[in-house]
Amino acid sequence: MGLFDRLAGWLGLKKKEVNVLCLGLDNSGKTTIINQLKPSNAQAQDVVPTIGFSIEKFKTSSLSFTVFDMSGQGRYRNLWEHYYKEGQAIIFVIDSGDKLRMVVAKEELDTLLNHPDIKHRRIPILFFANKMDLRDALSAVKVSQLLCLENIKDKPWHICASDAVKGEGLQEGVDWLQGKYTHSMFCASNFLFVFELLVSTEMS
Ligand SMILES: Nc1nc2c(ncn2[C@@H]2O[C@H](COP(=O)(O)OP(=O)(O)OP(=O)(O)O)[C@@H](O)[C@H]2O)c(=O)[nH]1
Numbered sequence: 001m002g003l004f005d006r007l008a009g010w011l012g013l014k015k016k017e018v019n020v021l022c023l024g025l026d027n028s029g030k031t032t033i034i035n036q037l038k039p040s041n042a043q044a045q046d047v048v049p050t051i052g053f054s055i056e057k058f059k060t061s062s063l064s065f066t067v068f069d070m071s072g073q074g075r076y077r078n079l080w081e082h083y084y085k086e087g088q089a090i091i092f093v094i095d096s097g098d099k100l101r102m103v104v105a106k107e108e109l110d111t112l113l114n115h116p117d118i119k120h121r122r123i124p125i126l127f128f129a130n131k132m133d134l135r136d137a138l139s140a141v142k143v144s145q146l147l148c149l150e151n152i153k154d155k156p157w158h159i160c161a162s163d164a165v166k167g168e169g170l171q172e173g174v175d176w177l178q179g180k181y182t183h184s185m186f187c188a189s190n191f192l193f194v195f196e197l198l199v200s201t202e203m204s
């Protein structure tokens with residue numbers, strides 16, 4: 001192992017694995033989204049309501065994501081907070097057709113944002129305004145307004161309209177999420193490269 005690799009390991013900067021928490025109310029489409037992101041030979045044929053949570057994996061060109069797909073049912077939502085510390089990114093899914101429960105989704109989001117394990121961290125949050133195919137679905141802009149997303153100033157966030165059944169809109173979101181990590185990995189790599197150069201110059 002080269003100096004570069006060892007330094008990266010010691011400094012904890014060489015992070016190619018990203019833990020993602022997938023949150024949102026029951027029936028919003030979390031499992032359907034994660035299922036679509038998995039390789040086709042690993043996809044489940046039937047998506048059923050999640051009991052507790054399940055751990056899933058999918059890869060992009062430069063990152064390997066481990067997803068904690070949490071159940072959104074009321075009786076399981078108190079499980080979410082036990083995984084906040086491990087989460088390095090959040091995917092928050094909203095059923096854009098469920099106007100009645102938009103206020104509940106906002107309450108859960110506010111509770112999440114004010115949790116001590118989340119509040120002071122610049123953790124990226126990707127929102128999917130899902131079920132865009134429904135005839136009376138709210139637009140992503142409207143969902144964003146109802147959830148008051150513009151008030152989130154201390155965390156990078158992004159909202160995508162999606163139709164998880166057809167897989168539409170998912171790639172845009174994952175590209176954004178990947179960008180949040182590949183940028184920091186690139187900066188860390190540059191820093192380590194310069195550091196290694198300085199050390200080798202010093203030793204020669
Ligand atoms: N029309 C439509 N239906 C969707 C979409 N995404 C998911 N669904 C359906 O919504 C239902 C719930 O989807 P799930 O993925 O199980 O929802 P979930 O958020 O994981 O639910 P819990 O595990 O109970 O928290 C399923 O019948 C899906 O087929 C979508 O974009 N459009």
Ligand SMILES: [Mg+2]
Nearest residue numbers: 030031049050
């Ligand atoms: Mg589920």
